[in-house]
Amino acid sequence: MPENLFKVKKEEYMLPGNRACQGCGLSLAYRYATKALHQKTILTIPASCLTVLHGLYPTTSVMIPCLNCTFASTAASAAGLVAGLAATGQTDTTVVAFAGDGGTYDIGIQALSGAAERGTDFIFACYDNEGYMNTGTQRSSATPLGALTTTTPILTKVQHKKDMLKIMEAHHLPYIATTSPAYPIDLYDKFVKAKRIVGTRYLQIQAPCPPGWGYPPRDTVKIARLAIETGIFVLFEIEDGKFHFTSRSKTIAQRGRRLPVVNYLEKQERFQKMSMDQIESLQKMVDSKWQEYQKKAEG
Protein backbone atom coordinates (compact mmCIF):
# COMPACT_ATOMS: atom_id res chain seq x y z
CA MET A 1 0.00 0.00 0.00
CA PRO A 2 2.60 2.71 0.88
CA GLU A 3 4.36 2.54 -2.52
CA ASN A 4 1.00 3.06 -4.11
CA LEU A 5 0.27 5.90 -1.69
CA PHE A 6 3.48 7.78 -2.19
CA LYS A 7 3.02 8.23 -5.90
CA VAL A 8 0.29 10.66 -4.86
CA LYS A 9 1.67 14.15 -4.24
CA LYS A 10 2.14 14.99 -0.58
CA GLU A 11 1.56 18.70 -1.01
CA GLU A 12 -1.97 19.90 -0.48
CA TYR A 13 -3.52 22.26 -3.02
CA MET A 14 -6.83 22.43 -1.18
CA LEU A 15 -5.89 24.02 2.10
CA PRO A 16 -7.42 23.12 5.48
CA GLY A 17 -9.85 25.46 7.17
CA ASN A 18 -12.22 25.67 4.21
CA ARG A 19 -15.99 25.93 4.28
CA ALA A 20 -16.84 22.31 3.32
CA CYS A 21 -19.05 20.37 5.78
CA GLN A 22 -17.67 17.75 8.19
CA GLY A 23 -16.92 14.56 6.26
CA CYS A 24 -17.69 16.07 2.86
CA GLY A 25 -17.30 13.54 0.02
CA LEU A 26 -16.58 16.31 -2.47
CA SER A 27 -13.84 17.73 -0.27
CA LEU A 28 -12.10 14.34 -0.15
CA ALA A 29 -12.37 13.83 -3.90
CA TYR A 30 -11.33 17.41 -4.63
CA ARG A 31 -8.19 17.02 -2.53
CA TYR A 32 -6.97 14.34 -4.94
CA ALA A 33 -8.27 16.05 -8.07
CA THR A 34 -6.26 19.19 -7.22
CA LYS A 35 -3.19 17.08 -6.46
CA ALA A 36 -3.48 15.53 -9.92
CA LEU A 37 -4.21 18.76 -11.76
CA HIS A 38 -2.18 21.36 -9.83
CA GLN A 39 0.22 22.63 -12.51
CA LYS A 40 -0.82 24.71 -15.51
CA THR A 41 -4.52 24.47 -14.82
CA ILE A 42 -7.37 26.97 -14.81
CA LEU A 43 -10.61 26.02 -13.11
CA THR A 44 -14.05 27.33 -13.94
CA ILE A 45 -16.78 26.77 -11.41
CA PRO A 46 -20.49 27.59 -11.41
CA ALA A 47 -22.60 28.22 -8.31
CA SER A 48 -22.27 25.03 -6.29
CA CYS A 49 -20.91 23.53 -3.08
CA LEU A 50 -17.48 23.89 -4.66
CA THR A 51 -17.82 27.68 -4.78
CA VAL A 52 -18.49 27.52 -1.06
CA LEU A 53 -15.39 25.37 -0.57
CA HIS A 54 -13.33 27.89 -2.59
CA GLY A 55 -14.39 30.58 -0.14
CA LEU A 56 -15.28 34.25 0.04
CA TYR A 57 -13.34 37.21 -1.32
CA PRO A 58 -10.61 38.26 -0.43
CA THR A 59 -9.33 34.79 0.51
CA THR A 60 -9.61 31.37 -1.09
CA SER A 61 -8.66 27.91 0.09
CA VAL A 62 -7.60 26.45 -3.26
CA MET A 63 -4.20 27.09 -4.83
CA ILE A 64 -5.34 26.82 -8.45
CA PRO A 65 -6.52 29.88 -10.43
CA CYS A 66 -10.27 29.79 -10.65
CA LEU A 67 -12.99 31.62 -12.55
CA ASN A 68 -16.48 31.82 -11.06
CA CYS A 69 -19.13 31.69 -13.74
CA THR A 70 -22.91 31.58 -13.91
CA PHE A 71 -24.76 28.31 -13.43
CA ALA A 72 -25.67 27.56 -17.06
CA SER A 73 -22.41 28.68 -18.61
CA THR A 74 -19.79 26.35 -17.07
CA ALA A 75 -18.77 24.62 -20.30
CA ALA A 76 -19.25 27.81 -22.34
CA SER A 77 -16.87 29.71 -20.06
CA ALA A 78 -14.39 26.83 -20.36
CA ALA A 79 -14.63 27.08 -24.15
CA GLY A 80 -13.96 30.82 -23.80
CA LEU A 81 -10.91 30.17 -21.64
CA VAL A 82 -9.59 27.64 -24.16
CA ALA A 83 -10.04 30.16 -27.00
CA GLY A 84 -8.36 32.89 -24.92
CA LEU A 85 -5.40 30.67 -24.05
CA ALA A 86 -5.04 29.65 -27.70
CA ALA A 87 -5.08 33.32 -28.76
CA THR A 88 -2.29 34.16 -26.31
CA GLY A 89 -0.31 31.05 -27.22
CA GLN A 90 -0.61 29.32 -23.85
CA THR A 91 -1.76 26.00 -25.21
CA ASP A 92 -0.03 23.97 -22.49
CA THR A 93 -2.57 25.10 -19.88
CA THR A 94 -5.45 22.74 -19.12
CA VAL A 95 -8.92 24.15 -18.60
CA VAL A 96 -11.01 22.24 -16.08
CA ALA A 97 -14.70 22.85 -15.48
CA PHE A 98 -15.91 21.49 -12.15
CA ALA A 99 -19.68 21.45 -11.66
CA GLY A 100 -22.16 19.73 -9.41
CA ASP A 101 -24.90 17.46 -10.65
CA GLY A 102 -27.30 20.41 -10.95
CA GLY A 103 -24.77 22.28 -13.06
CA THR A 104 -24.23 19.21 -15.24
CA TYR A 105 -27.42 17.14 -15.46
CA ASP A 106 -29.94 19.99 -15.40
CA ILE A 107 -28.79 23.58 -15.82
CA GLY A 108 -25.43 23.14 -17.51
CA ILE A 109 -26.33 20.41 -19.99
CA GLN A 110 -26.78 22.50 -23.13
CA ALA A 111 -23.46 24.32 -22.74
CA LEU A 112 -21.73 21.01 -21.97
CA SER A 113 -23.31 19.26 -24.94
CA GLY A 114 -22.34 22.19 -27.18
CA ALA A 115 -18.73 22.19 -26.01
CA ALA A 116 -18.50 18.40 -26.30
CA GLU A 117 -19.91 18.47 -29.81
CA ARG A 118 -17.38 21.13 -30.85
CA GLY A 119 -14.64 19.00 -29.31
CA THR A 120 -13.37 21.82 -27.06
CA ASP A 121 -10.11 20.77 -25.44
CA PHE A 122 -11.03 20.73 -21.76
CA ILE A 123 -11.88 18.48 -18.82
CA PHE A 124 -15.41 18.55 -17.49
CA ALA A 125 -15.64 17.04 -14.01
CA CYS A 126 -19.06 16.51 -12.50
CA TYR A 127 -19.24 15.78 -8.80
CA ASP A 128 -22.53 14.07 -8.28
CA ASN A 129 -24.02 14.51 -4.81
CA GLU A 130 -27.45 13.63 -6.19
CA GLY A 131 -29.30 16.86 -5.51
CA TYR A 132 -29.01 20.60 -5.03
CA MET A 133 -27.17 20.18 -1.73
CA ASN A 134 -25.77 23.70 -1.52
CA THR A 135 -29.22 25.30 -1.47
CA GLY A 136 -30.74 22.76 0.93
CA THR A 137 -31.24 19.35 -0.70
CA GLN A 138 -33.66 19.99 -3.55
CA ARG A 139 -34.37 17.26 -6.07
CA SER A 140 -32.32 17.20 -9.26
CA SER A 141 -32.45 14.83 -12.22
CA ALA A 142 -29.48 13.03 -10.61
CA THR A 143 -31.44 12.19 -7.45
CA PRO A 144 -32.10 8.43 -7.35
CA LEU A 145 -35.49 6.79 -7.18
CA GLY A 146 -37.05 6.77 -3.71
CA ALA A 147 -34.99 9.56 -2.17
CA LEU A 148 -36.51 12.14 0.14
CA THR A 149 -35.52 15.72 -0.65
CA THR A 150 -37.00 19.04 0.43
CA THR A 151 -38.91 19.22 -2.86
CA THR A 152 -40.04 15.57 -2.75
CA PRO A 153 -40.82 15.42 0.98
CA ILE A 154 -43.83 13.07 1.02
CA LEU A 155 -43.92 10.79 -2.00
CA THR A 156 -40.12 10.52 -2.45
CA LYS A 157 -38.69 10.87 -5.94
CA VAL A 158 -40.69 8.72 -8.36
CA GLN A 159 -38.31 8.80 -11.33
CA HIS A 160 -35.03 6.99 -11.84
CA LYS A 161 -31.72 8.85 -11.97
CA LYS A 162 -30.83 10.23 -15.38
CA ASP A 163 -28.05 8.28 -17.11
CA MET A 164 -25.75 11.21 -17.82
CA LEU A 165 -22.85 8.90 -18.70
CA LYS A 166 -24.81 7.49 -21.61
CA ILE A 167 -25.58 11.00 -22.83
CA MET A 168 -21.88 11.86 -22.70
CA GLU A 169 -20.98 8.57 -24.38
CA ALA A 170 -23.25 9.53 -27.27
CA HIS A 171 -20.97 12.53 -27.87
CA HIS A 172 -18.11 10.11 -28.73
CA LEU A 173 -15.62 11.67 -26.34
CA PRO A 174 -11.99 10.51 -26.20
CA TYR A 175 -12.19 9.90 -22.45
CA ILE A 176 -15.03 9.26 -20.02
CA ALA A 177 -14.40 7.98 -16.50
CA THR A 178 -16.25 7.52 -13.23
CA THR A 179 -14.51 7.90 -9.88
CA SER A 180 -15.29 7.62 -6.21
CA PRO A 181 -13.72 9.19 -3.11
CA ALA A 182 -13.61 5.71 -1.55
CA TYR A 183 -10.81 4.91 -4.03
CA PRO A 184 -8.70 8.11 -3.99
CA ILE A 185 -5.73 6.62 -5.83
CA ASP A 186 -7.96 5.48 -8.67
CA LEU A 187 -9.44 8.99 -8.73
CA TYR A 188 -5.96 10.54 -8.82
CA ASP A 189 -4.83 8.25 -11.65
CA LYS A 190 -7.87 9.07 -13.75
CA PHE A 191 -7.34 12.82 -13.39
CA VAL A 192 -3.65 12.47 -14.26
CA LYS A 193 -4.63 10.43 -17.32
CA ALA A 194 -7.38 12.86 -18.35
CA LYS A 195 -4.92 15.76 -18.19
CA ARG A 196 -2.71 14.10 -20.83
CA ILE A 197 -5.53 13.41 -23.31
CA VAL A 198 -6.56 16.00 -25.92
CA GLY A 199 -10.23 16.74 -26.58
CA THR A 200 -13.28 16.90 -24.34
CA ARG A 201 -12.87 14.63 -21.31
CA TYR A 202 -15.75 13.91 -18.97
CA LEU A 203 -15.21 12.65 -15.43
CA GLN A 204 -17.91 11.87 -12.95
CA ILE A 205 -17.26 11.72 -9.22
CA GLN A 206 -19.77 10.29 -6.81
CA ALA A 207 -19.70 12.64 -3.82
CA PRO A 208 -21.58 11.37 -0.74
CA CYS A 209 -23.14 14.24 1.22
CA PRO A 210 -23.68 13.63 4.97
CA PRO A 211 -26.37 16.31 5.60
CA GLY A 212 -28.18 15.73 2.32
CA TRP A 213 -28.18 11.93 2.34
CA GLY A 214 -28.79 11.63 6.06
CA TYR A 215 -25.90 9.64 7.52
CA PRO A 216 -23.23 10.48 10.12
CA PRO A 217 -20.17 12.27 8.64
CA ARG A 218 -17.81 9.47 9.71
CA ASP A 219 -19.47 7.07 7.22
CA THR A 220 -18.67 9.00 4.01
CA VAL A 221 -16.07 6.53 2.78
CA LYS A 222 -18.18 3.54 3.85
CA ILE A 223 -21.21 4.82 1.92
CA ALA A 224 -19.10 5.53 -1.17
CA ARG A 225 -17.63 2.02 -0.92
CA LEU A 226 -21.07 0.44 -0.48
CA ALA A 227 -22.32 2.24 -3.60
CA ILE A 228 -19.63 0.41 -5.54
CA GLU A 229 -20.06 -2.95 -3.77
CA THR A 230 -23.79 -2.89 -4.55
CA GLY A 231 -23.26 -1.79 -8.14
CA ILE A 232 -25.28 1.42 -7.78
CA PHE A 233 -22.19 3.28 -8.87
CA VAL A 234 -19.72 1.61 -11.22
CA LEU A 235 -16.06 2.52 -11.71
CA PHE A 236 -15.11 2.41 -15.37
CA GLU A 237 -13.31 4.20 -18.16
CA ILE A 238 -14.32 4.64 -21.78
CA GLU A 239 -11.33 5.45 -23.95
CA ASP A 240 -12.17 6.16 -27.60
CA GLY A 241 -15.28 4.03 -27.27
CA LYS A 242 -13.49 1.12 -25.54
CA PHE A 243 -15.13 0.29 -22.24
CA HIS A 244 -13.34 -1.29 -19.30
CA PHE A 245 -13.99 -1.66 -15.60
CA THR A 246 -11.41 -0.27 -13.19
CA SER A 247 -10.39 -0.68 -9.55
CA ARG A 248 -12.93 -2.38 -7.28
CA SER A 249 -15.63 -2.67 -9.95
CA LYS A 250 -13.20 -4.77 -12.00
CA THR A 251 -12.89 -7.36 -9.23
CA ILE A 252 -16.65 -7.33 -8.70
CA ALA A 253 -17.20 -7.87 -12.43
CA GLN A 254 -14.74 -10.79 -12.45
CA ARG A 255 -16.11 -12.51 -9.36
CA GLY A 256 -19.72 -11.57 -10.06
CA ARG A 257 -20.43 -10.95 -6.39
CA ARG A 258 -22.52 -7.88 -5.81
CA LEU A 259 -24.30 -6.94 -2.58
CA PRO A 260 -28.06 -6.25 -2.73
CA VAL A 261 -28.89 -2.54 -3.03
CA VAL A 262 -30.74 -2.64 0.30
CA ASN A 263 -27.37 -2.66 2.09
CA TYR A 264 -26.68 0.76 0.61
CA LEU A 265 -30.19 2.15 1.03
CA GLU A 266 -30.69 1.25 4.70
CA LYS A 267 -27.68 3.34 5.78
CA GLN A 268 -29.23 6.58 4.55
CA GLU A 269 -32.16 8.51 5.99
CA ARG A 270 -33.21 9.83 2.59
CA PHE A 271 -34.38 6.33 1.60
CA GLN A 272 -36.41 5.67 4.74
CA LYS A 273 -39.76 6.11 2.98
CA MET A 274 -38.85 3.92 0.00
CA SER A 275 -41.49 1.28 -0.78
CA MET A 276 -40.70 -2.39 -1.51
CA ASP A 277 -41.74 -1.86 -5.15
CA GLN A 278 -39.29 0.99 -5.47
CA ILE A 279 -36.46 -1.07 -3.98
CA GLU A 280 -37.23 -3.87 -6.42
CA SER A 281 -37.38 -1.45 -9.30
CA LEU A 282 -34.01 0.03 -8.31
CA GLN A 283 -32.46 -3.45 -7.97
CA LYS A 284 -33.75 -4.36 -11.43
CA MET A 285 -32.34 -1.19 -12.89
CA VAL A 286 -28.94 -1.83 -11.28
CA ASP A 287 -28.95 -5.44 -12.54
CA SER A 288 -29.77 -4.48 -16.11
CA LYS A 289 -27.17 -1.71 -16.07
CA TRP A 290 -24.55 -4.21 -14.92
CA GLN A 291 -25.43 -6.62 -17.69
CA GLU A 292 -25.16 -3.80 -20.18
CA TYR A 293 -21.73 -2.78 -18.83
CA GLN A 294 -20.50 -6.35 -18.82
CA LYS A 295 -21.55 -6.81 -22.42
CA LYS A 296 -19.68 -3.61 -23.28
CA ALA A 297 -16.59 -4.78 -21.40
CA GLU A 298 -16.57 -8.02 -23.37
CA GLY A 299 -16.53 -5.89 -26.52
Added chain:
Amino acid sequence: MEKKDENISAMSTVAVGEAGRTGDWRDLKPVINHSKCIPTVKNKAACYLCWLYCPEGVIKTGIPVEIDMDYCKGCGICAEECPAKAISMVPEGDNDE
Protein backbone atom coordinates in the same frame (compact mmCIF):
# COMPACT_ATOMS: atom_id res chain seq x y z
CA MET B 1 0.17 33.21 -9.19
CA GLU B 2 0.71 36.18 -6.87
CA LYS B 3 1.28 38.51 -9.83
CA LYS B 4 -1.23 41.39 -9.87
CA ASP B 5 -3.26 41.76 -13.02
CA GLU B 6 -4.66 45.27 -13.34
CA ASN B 7 -7.60 43.96 -15.38
CA ILE B 8 -8.81 41.89 -12.47
CA SER B 9 -10.24 43.99 -9.67
CA ALA B 10 -11.39 41.29 -7.25
CA MET B 11 -8.78 38.57 -6.98
CA SER B 12 -8.63 36.35 -3.90
CA THR B 13 -5.40 35.38 -2.21
CA VAL B 14 -4.73 31.84 -1.02
CA ALA B 15 -4.99 31.32 2.74
CA VAL B 16 -5.12 28.50 5.24
CA GLY B 17 -8.21 28.79 7.42
CA GLU B 18 -10.41 30.64 4.94
CA ALA B 19 -13.44 29.84 7.12
CA GLY B 20 -11.60 30.57 10.38
CA ARG B 21 -10.34 27.94 12.78
CA THR B 22 -12.56 25.10 11.63
CA GLY B 23 -11.36 23.03 14.59
CA ASP B 24 -14.06 24.89 16.54
CA TRP B 25 -16.71 22.88 14.63
CA ARG B 26 -15.70 19.69 16.39
CA ASP B 27 -17.73 17.97 19.07
CA LEU B 28 -15.63 14.79 18.97
CA LYS B 29 -11.86 14.87 18.63
CA PRO B 30 -9.65 12.13 17.20
CA VAL B 31 -7.09 10.69 19.63
CA ILE B 32 -4.37 8.40 18.28
CA ASN B 33 -3.26 5.44 20.35
CA HIS B 34 0.37 5.25 19.24
CA SER B 35 0.89 1.77 20.68
CA LYS B 36 -1.52 0.52 17.98
CA CYS B 37 -0.72 2.94 15.14
CA ILE B 38 1.04 0.98 12.38
CA PRO B 39 3.80 3.51 11.39
CA THR B 40 4.82 3.91 15.04
CA VAL B 41 4.69 0.19 15.81
CA LYS B 42 6.72 -0.78 12.72
CA ASN B 43 8.82 2.40 12.99
CA LYS B 44 8.64 2.94 9.25
CA ALA B 45 6.47 4.75 6.71
CA ALA B 46 3.49 2.44 6.28
CA CYS B 47 -0.31 2.37 6.19
CA TYR B 48 -1.26 6.10 6.36
CA LEU B 49 -4.86 5.33 5.43
CA CYS B 50 -5.96 8.13 7.79
CA TRP B 51 -4.00 10.59 5.65
CA LEU B 52 -5.47 9.06 2.49
CA TYR B 53 -9.08 9.38 3.60
CA CYS B 54 -8.95 12.69 5.51
CA PRO B 55 -11.24 15.09 3.61
CA GLU B 56 -9.40 18.08 5.07
CA GLY B 57 -5.80 17.05 4.58
CA VAL B 58 -4.91 17.85 8.20
CA ILE B 59 -3.09 14.59 8.94
CA LYS B 60 0.71 14.56 8.66
CA THR B 61 2.38 11.37 7.46
CA GLY B 62 5.26 11.25 9.90
CA ILE B 63 6.35 8.87 12.62
CA PRO B 64 4.31 9.31 14.77
CA VAL B 65 1.26 10.44 12.79
CA GLU B 66 0.08 13.93 13.78
CA ILE B 67 -3.26 15.68 13.35
CA ASP B 68 -3.55 19.47 13.01
CA MET B 69 -6.19 20.12 15.66
CA ASP B 70 -6.63 23.77 14.63
CA TYR B 71 -8.39 22.73 11.45
CA CYS B 72 -9.59 19.14 12.06
CA LYS B 73 -13.40 19.31 11.73
CA GLY B 74 -13.82 16.06 13.68
CA CYS B 75 -15.73 14.09 11.05
CA GLY B 76 -14.31 10.79 12.32
CA ILE B 77 -13.53 9.21 8.94
CA CYS B 78 -9.95 8.49 10.12
CA ALA B 79 -11.24 6.59 13.18
CA GLU B 80 -13.65 4.65 10.97
CA GLU B 81 -11.05 3.72 8.32
CA CYS B 82 -8.06 2.98 10.59
CA PRO B 83 -7.26 -0.74 10.04
CA ALA B 84 -5.57 -1.04 13.46
CA LYS B 85 -8.42 0.79 15.25
CA ALA B 86 -5.79 3.12 16.72
CA ILE B 87 -7.88 6.28 16.47
CA SER B 88 -10.82 6.85 18.78
CA MET B 89 -13.23 9.77 18.83
CA VAL B 90 -13.57 11.29 22.30
CA PRO B 91 -15.87 14.15 23.34
CA GLU B 92 -14.22 17.58 23.13
CA GLY B 93 -13.16 18.78 26.58
CA ASP B 94 -12.09 15.38 27.92
CA ASN B 95 -8.42 15.84 28.71
CA ASP B 96 -7.58 12.29 29.83
CA GLU B 97 -6.47 10.42 26.75
